Amino acid sequence: MERTVQESMKQLIIGEALPNIPWEEKPAGCQDVVWRSKKNPIIPRDLLRTSNSIFNSAVVPFQGKFAGVFRCDDRRRRMQIHSGRSDDGINWVIKEEPINFICADPEIAEFTYGRYDPRVCWIEDRYYVTWCNGYKGYPTIGLAYTYDFEEFHQLENAFLPFNRNGVLFPRKIKGKYAMLSRPSDNGHTPFGDIFYSESPDLCYWGKHRYVMGATTGWQATKIGAGPTPIETTEGWLLIYHGVLTSCNGFLYSAGAALLDLDEPWKVIHRTSSYIISPQTIYENVGDVPNVVFPCAALCDAATGRIAIYYGAADTVTCLAFAQVEELIDFIKEDAKK
Numbered sequence: 373m374e375r376t377v378q379e380s381m382k383q384l385i386i387g388e389a390l391p392n393i394p395w396e397e398k399p400a401g402c403q404d405v406v407w408r409s410k411k412n413p414i415i416p417r418d419l420l421r422t423s424n425s426i427f428n429s430a431v432v433p434f435q436g437k438f439a440g441v442f443r444c445d446d447r448r449r450r451m452q453i454h455s456g457r458s459d460d461g462i463n464w465v466i467k468e469e470p471i472n473f474i475c476a477d478p479e480i481a482e483f484t485y486g487r488y489d490p491r492v493c494w495i496e497d498r499y500y501v502t503w504c505n506g507y508k509g510y511p512t513i514g515l516a517y518t519y520d521f522e523e524f525h526q527l528e529n530a531f532l533p534f535n536r537n538g539v540l541f542p543r544k545i546k547g548k549y550a551m552l553s554r555p556s557d558n559g560h561t562p563f564g565d566i567f568y569s570e571s572p573d574l575c576y577w578g579k580h581r582y583v584m585g586a587t588t589g590w591q592a593t594k595i596g597a598g599p600t601p602i603e604t605t606e607g608w609l610l611i612y613h614g615v616l617t618s619c620n621g622f623l624y625s626a627g628a629a630l631l632d633l634d635e636p637w638k639v640i641h642r643t644s645s646y647i648i649s650p651q652t653i654y655e656n657v658g659d660v661p662n663v664v665f666p667c668a669a670l671c672d673a674a675t676g677r678i679a680i681y682y683g684a685a686d687t688v689t690c691l692a693f694a695q696v697e698e699l700i701d702f703i704k705e706d707a708k709k
């Protein structure tokens with residue numbers, strides 16, 4: 373694919389500049405469309421003295437720096453989500469206490485076995501957090517908002533159980549809030565496709581549409597949305613995870629797709645190859661081996677740089693990089709395979 377200089381300077385990401393995005397150039401000779409940080413894992417499992425593991429976590433730009441919500445499993449192996457701050461997106465200070473959600477109705481705050489796999493999304497005037505919420509023993513999509521990463525206000529669960537991987541779009545689409553999710557079961561779900569739903573108020577959800585499903589190879593068993601979709605001139609750029617069942621169990625990789633901007637349940641292109649799969653020691657070895665699980669992506673509209681945050685082996689948090697133009701070209705070309 374050859375582009376003129378003028379074409380290659382074109383801004384593809386519809387959004388704001390983020391000059392302080394964490395970034396490392398692609399290593400010379402690297403053939404991959406996504407490359408890992410040399411600093412990986414950026415968050416060790418024991419950053420908190422109470423943590424068994426810190427992974428599958430979400431970060432956003434915040435007041436010129438960065439903030440996030442982190443999945444921290446404690447040493448009793450309870451799954452909880454904690455807030456954190458960082459000056460550079462790489463070195464994080466995470467609160468030792470889990471988020472103490474403020475709820476209009478205390479029943480909403482009740483959960484059994486845990487909260488996990490958070491995503492964070494800025495919409496209009498505040499940050500929204502979605503996560504897999506163990507509501508009375510049933511996994512479903514928890515939802516909350518915060519202005520400051522200090523106080524978090526929990527709203528009604530978005531859907532009936534069983535559901536996971538709830539990922540909001542960063543703006544209303546045709547006047548409605550929009551969310552991707554993955555209907556599932558009560559265990560380690562051996563199936564799963566991505567659906568789209570919309571809501572006028574973040575309480576009542578409907579117009580559920582099928583987006584895309586498990587296919588073959590690295591995404592043969594199930595798929596689930598990853599980071600908040602990135603708006604581009606070519607469609608919503610969605611990074612998602614896909615699962616293959618090997619003789620040794622589940623193996624989690626990630627791929628990417630472009631969704632229609634106005635009707636995001638319509639898939640324009642989708643990779644048939646993964647863009648990153650578990651291949652390093654910190655992805656292959658840990659509490660759950662062979663997992664890469666992206667939950668967040670920072671992007672700089674001015675340069676097209678993307679920094680992807682992912683959990684590795686259900687143990688640590690890692691960072692990888694991509695260039696939007698190269699990634700979109702890859703999706704288009706690979707979709708033809």
Ligand code: BMA
Nearest residue numbers: 428488489560660663665686
């Ligand atoms: C999924 C979720 C993720 C986890 C993955 C691999 O079902 O529980 O949190 O990373 O399994 O264990």
